[in-house]
Ligand code: ADP
């Protein structure tokens with residue numbers, strides 16, 4: 001294998017959770033309304049994502065998996081510029097270069113499904129198969145051919161937890177898609193896919209958390225904030241139940257967190273933290289989501305506007321308008 005190709009694969013495929021993120025995003029891009037994610041041994045021995053999306057045309061499968069532009073990466077500078085491209089069109093190729101991959105897919109006009117296999121970047125062939133319209137991608141033995149990468153993985157249970165976080169974030173940001181998560185043979189949840197955030201939260205975060213959540217819906221200029229927050233008396237001992245999304249993408253962000261928590265000031269018990277699932281929609285040119293596809297940090301052109309929008313929206317939801 002080309003070293004450059006493996007380096008690039010390492011950049012996009014860091015661990016099982018990064019594979020799951022790419023596959024789930026592809027399913028959603030393909031218009032799926034139902035997606036099932038299955039992992040075994042934390043995703044190291046198996047990651048399977050099955051969807052009812054458009055399917056991949058037989059003639060196109062190979063193209064989707066082969067990186068045609070390996071020559072793009074020859075210098076350090078090239079690698080850096082690749083970051084900013086966000087690896088568009090490279091996820092499947094990267095995954096296939098470091099695992100054993102099987103794809104079973106069928107499009108609407110096709111009578112049969114197509115089963116395609118590729119291992120360590122080597123195509124093993126294609127044969128007819130059967131399944132309803134949609135795609136199932138199975139990724140086995142991640143990093144079997146890159147022991148150095150394998151060494152960076154944590155124990156299976158931790159990798160499984162990272163996968164769980166990834167699946168939850170996507171399930172919460174796409175309540176219109178029914179997402180099932182099967183970990184080590186056990187169905188952990190299945191969101192209804194009815195488009196209602198509250199029912200997705202109920203499935204993913206549990207009924208205890210979902211009880212009495214307050215709806216958030218406000219806008220300020222170009223910024224609009226929506227979602228659900230915990231009532232002050234139901235606040236928790238940690239920040240583990242705070243989820244923020246910007247323009248549909250999961251982020252970790254201090255400004256949003258501080259704005260939300262500040263809005264609760266005076267209503268919280270000592271040492272308690274609110275929980276939330278908050279979606280901020282804002283002009284894309286005012287937020288820099290930059291760098292690596294796996295990174296969750298963002299930077300704002302106008303930090304204060306973000307603070308004010310989130311603060312105001314949460315205040316309103318708590319029934320204490322203004323500031
Ligand atoms: P990108 O998503 O950036 O285009 P990927 O390597 O993730 O690159 O996927 C390559 C292509 O394979 C996609 O553009 C899409 O055409 C096709 N594809 C991948 N996964 C699916 C899927 N689950 N359903 C339908 N098409 C898919």
Ligand code: MG
Pocket residue numbers: 022025026089091
């Ligand atoms: Mg993709």
